[in-house]
Amino acid sequence: xxAVSQTPKxxxxxxxxxxxxxxxxxxxxxxxYWYKQDSKKFLKIMFSYNNKELxxxxxxxxxxxxxxxxxxxxxxxxNSLELGDSAVYFCASSLGQNEKLFFGSGxxxxxx
Amino acid sequence: SxxxxxxxxxLSIQEGENxxxxxxxxxxxxxxxxxRQNSGRGLxxxxxxxxxxxxxxxxxxxxxxxxxxxxxxxxxxASRAADTASYFCATDENNFNKFYFGSGTKLNVKP
Numbered sequence: 001x002x003a004v005s006q007t008p009k010x011x012x013x014x015x016x017x018x019x020x021x022x023x024x025x026x027x028x029x030x031x032x033y034w035y036k037q038d039s040k041k042f043l044k045i046m047f048s049y050n051n052k053e054l055x056x057x058x059x060x061x062x063x064x065x066x067x068x069x070x071x072x073x074x075x076x077x078x079n080s081l082e083l084g085d086s087a088v089y090f091c092a093s094s095l096g097q098n099e100k101l102f103f104g105s106g107x108x109x110x111x112x
Numbered sequence: 113s114x115x116x117x118x119x120x121x122x123l124s125i126q127e128g129e130n131x132x133x134x135x136x137x138x139x140x141x142x143x144x145x146x147x148r149q150n151s152g153r154g155l156x157x158x159x160x161x162x163x164x165x166x167x168x169x170x171x172x173x174x175x176x177x178x179x180x181x182x183x184x185x186x187x188x189x190a191s192r193a194a195d196t197a198s199y200f201c202a203t204d205e206n207n208f209n210k211f212y213f214g215s216g217t218k219l220n221v222k223p
Binding site: 040043044048058101104 | 204215
């Protein structure tokens with residue numbers, strides 16, 4: 001069983017479109033995250049949720065909206081996609097704060 | 113904002129040799145973690161070292177932490193071709209539930 005799964009694995013879309021990435025964890029963790037990895041492999045935190053509550057929002061444009069329907073799911077919706085949004089987006093979870101992270105396999109987003 | 117910065121950016125060694133990667137950070141931390149990323153995959157946790165620890169071992173991995181110098185090192189002994197991957201350190205900000213990563217060290221182990 002995959003611990004942290006995210007879909008889709010690849011997403012190719014046109015500028016201006018709206019898209020969503022889904023994430024689910026079956027580890028029973030309380031905290032979930034979205035990270036963005038750019039072309040230089042730099043990994044940057046975007047959001048963190050603890051028990052469905054937003055606890056970190058790292059200066060991300062408000063075109064990005066996370067949604068956590070329950071503590072096992074954290075989805076990422078992106079409006080009006082821009083070229084600069086092209087990156088690999090990783091979902092992760094942890095048992096609690098300041099604990100080790102379990103990552104999904106990533107969603108490679110290409111905006112044309 | 114605080115970030116872990118890995119050094120070197122790339123490292124190429126022969127199988128059987130040891131590989132050492134370094135990480136520097138800027139502010140105080142609760143813990144520091146090392147992760148591995150194979151090409152096209154997600155990150156996998158390797159080891160966590162807390163701020164009151166100086167050294168930790170896990171199999172062929174040895175991690176040291178020097179909080180006075182705000183630095184850590186990851187040593188992989190007797191490297192194998194399968195160790196080829198990118199290695200990242202992640203640091204938290206004291207009392208904040210954030211982990212900051214750098215851009216990693218790309219390790220190539222030649223068979």
